[in-house]
Amino acid sequence: MLRALFGSVLIKMVLLGFVFLSVPMILYARFATVDEERQLLLLGNLQNQGYLLAQGLELALRAEGARAPVAAADWVARLGTSSLRIKLLLRPAGENKSFYYVASFPAVDAAYLDAERAALVATGILGKVEESCAGNSSLSQSFTGPTGTAEILTSISPFHTEVGCWAVITAYAESDPAGTTLARPFASAPEVRWAGIFYAMMALLILAVAVSVAMGLRRFARLARLIRHTPGRRQISFANATPVPELKPVAVEFDSLVTTLETSARSIREAAEENAHALKAPIAAMAQAVEPIRRIANNTNDDRAKRAVETIERALERMEDLVASARRIDEAIAEMIDAPAAPIRLSSLVENVARAFAEAHGSNVKIVASVEAGIKVAASEEALETAIENLVDNAVSFAPQGSTVRLELKQGGGRARLAVIDQGPGVPIDLLPAIFERHMSHRPNGNGAAGGPHFGLGLAIVRRNIELMGGRVAARNRPEGGFEVTISLPLAS
Secondary structure: HHHHHHHOOHHHHHHHHHHHHHHHHHHHHHHHHHHHHHHHHHHHHHHHHHHHHHHHHHHHHHHHHHHHHHHHHHHHHHHHHHHHEEEEEEEEEEOOOOOOEEEEOOOOOOHHHHHHHHHHHHHHHHHHHHOOOOOEEEEEEEEOOOOOEEEEEEEEEEEEOOOOOEEEEOOOOOOOOHHHHHOOOOOHHHHHHHHHHHHHHHHHHHHHHHHHHHHHHHHHHHHHHHHHOOOOHHHHHHHOEEEEEOHHHHHHHHHHHHHHHHHHHHHHHHHHHHHHHHHHHHHHHHHHHHHHHHHHHHHHHHHHHHHHHHHHHHHHHHHHHHHHHHHHHHHHHHHHHOOEEEEEHHHHHHHOOOOOOOHHHHHOOOEEEEEEOEEEEEEEHHHHHHHHHHHHHHHHHHOOOOOOEEEEEEEEEOEHHHHHHHHOOOOOOOOHHOOOOOOOOOOOOOOOOOOOOOOOOHHHHHHHHHHHHOOEEEEEOOOOEEEEEEEEEOOOO
């Protein structure tokens, strides 16, 4: 089971697609964690930078004394950098809530300051500024200024001088590398999204390849069943049916194999007919030539001549039977190579065979059939009928005078089971494993109702026909006496 499971191309392709999807998901979780840690580290550094900037402004503005609000813009310009944006607000001493926009970097006019203050009020950030007079506050908040410029506010750092409470807000433009890192989550990075898209496309391509191969192989299987079940199948082609170009060479070889099998079956049939015809002519000539010799032996009353004639006649009868058996075997082989399989009403077939044998042997052996109705199997009707007839004929030939041969047909477990049971002497234990071999025949003297020569081919034909139809055959000596041969075939769907 495990070997078949892991040998499946479809399962391997699905597992490969699963790996392609699982690896980036595992890596994504790890990268997302690392990116979050990187963002926290960067934000901490930027907030420390804002705190140091506030300390520098605090020293400078304390030194300015009462002139601090006037000198604030110059100090902000001195401490500002190309990427860092600074917003300086003041709540005069004696006031509890109102903050005024004192300066910013890059420098802007008064109208812009008022507009930006209004934007800060709208976002609720000024509430945090109020709280900041009690201590440092960390920020990581997007803010869009009056002109539509997007920024990331990184910190609010307060300090006190004689003129009141100052609040230093630091920010970075979202277009700046630091702002981009804080503003854009790891998952929204274009590189990550494109990588995800490409990985998903690879997984889908792998799945498409797996489905294509699986469908191509299933189409092969359906076509093989169609060829096996359909007469005149030479017009059916594997090569024309497969949509997968890589399977075309295999399909061509399959077509060649089918053609070879059909040619072989036809050649076997023709050879059987030719051989039978070629052998019957000299046998008939010998039989005619023996007739004058018989008359001479009878007229002269020569016992040695009579015995010689009887020996020649028995040999000729045996040769005729051998020729007929050889032709039957060749036809059976050709039939199994080339015969289409179709749903066969096995119940009706068994009843008909039992009825025919009962009419032919009813005075010597009783034929009884116990058949479950409605059983169908997928088989070649002629080959299956030949197998059943050989089984019954074999049972009748061993059945004592006045005994019974029973045919029991049942179904279960998705299979049909036919048992042919006689009341004969059975088979010696040492010969039982070989009874289905060709030319294996054991007939004790005085046993068997049927006369004539036997060549040990009947059960061999039964086994070959049944196994080529996907069935099984078994035999046993019954404890209560007699012999039983059972064939098992899959039920037709």
